[in-house]
Amino acid sequence: MTHRSDTLESFLQATAPEPTPLQREMAETATELSFPIVGPVAGAVLAQVTRLTDADRVFEFGSGFGYSATWFVRGGATDVVCTEFDEDEVQLGRELVADAGLDERITFEYGDAMETVTQYDGPFDAVLIDHQKHRYVDAYDAVKPTLSDSAVVVADNVVRGPLDFETLAAHFSDGTPLPSQEEDEGTWGIGTYLNRVREDDDSETVLLPVGSGLAVSTVTR
Numbered sequence: 640m641t642h643r644s645d646t647l648e649s650f651l652q653a654t655a656p657e658p659t660p661l662q663r664e665m666a667e668t669a670t671e672l673s674f675p676i677v678g679p680v681a682g683a684v685l686a687q688v689t690r691l692t693d694a695d696r697v698f699e700f701g702s703g704f705g706y707s708a709t710w711f712v713r714g715g716a717t718d719v720v721c722t723e724f725d726e727d728e729v730q731l732g733r734e735l736v737a738d739a740g741l742d743e744r745i746t747f748e749y750g751d752a753m754e755t756v757t758q759y760d761g762p763f764d765a766v767l768i769d770h771q772k773h774r775y776v777d778a779y780d781a782v783k784p785t786l787s788d789s790a791v792v793v794a795d796n797v798v799r800g801p802l803d804f805e806t807l808a809a810h811f812s813d814g815t816p817l818p819s820q821e822e823d824e825g826t827w828g829i830g831t832y833l834n835r836v837r838e839d840d841d842s843e844t845v846l847l848p849v850g851s852g853l854a855v856s857t858v859t860r
């Protein structure tokens with residue numbers, strides 16, 4: 640039996656923008672390597688967000704070989720800083736991006752994203768947080784001083800994945816406590832991140848259930 644959500648997912652995938660040759664190659668590589676990428680529907684949202692806000696400079700926490708970065712470029716970004724602490728991913732990303740002639744627009748920084756972000760002053764117009772869930776809050780706080788006045792911060796993996804959504808839903812509807820970091824690092828990480836951005840007077844956040852789920856926060860200061 641086909642579930643309604645399967646039908647919806649197929650519909651969303653079928654109506655997503657046609658991938659570029661590089662995006663197609665990267666998606667095939669991700670499938671071969673069982674590597675988690677944002678996918679074409681969430682990727683297309685990144686492109687739309689970039690286009691709608693005229694975002695130019697982008698910082699990514701956790702880039703793999705650069706699939707999500709290609710969507711920011713597709714939306715018009717000219718300078719995407721990718722961060723990745725897996726050397727093989729960085730190497731592959733640099734090769735793929737150079738072969739596609741995008742190495743002037745997409746730069747790979749090898750190392751811990753939390754360290755790399757301290758080396759940039761910004762301003763950044765768009766940010767993707769897609770690394771370790773327990774570090775999402777720290778990533779937001781680290782990048783916040785570098786945000787331009789019209790910036791958008793997108794966090795991935797907020798509605799799907801190995802998370803306890805019943806507890807998350809209860810937490811945000813009636814204040815049920817989150818599990819501790821030791822009990823469930825992913826659920827704790829996403830829950831504390833959503834609390835952080837929702838309580839931030841300088842931004843407003845909405846969740847989009849595309850791909851693994853995007854939390855989109857726009858600067859309102």
Ligand SMILES: C[S@@+](CC[C@H](N)C(=O)[O-])C[C@H]1O[C@@H](n2cnc3c(N)ncnc32)[C@H](O)[C@@H]1O
Pocket residue numbers: 675676677678700701702703704705706707708722723724725728750751752753769770771
């Ligand atoms: C979900 S994948 C990123 C996918 C990518 N955003 C895309 O959609 O194409 C997460 C990546 O973050 C990397 N990562 C996790 N924690 C990191 C950190 N602290 N610094 C740098 N890279 C990190 C992992 O090695 C992994 O390749």
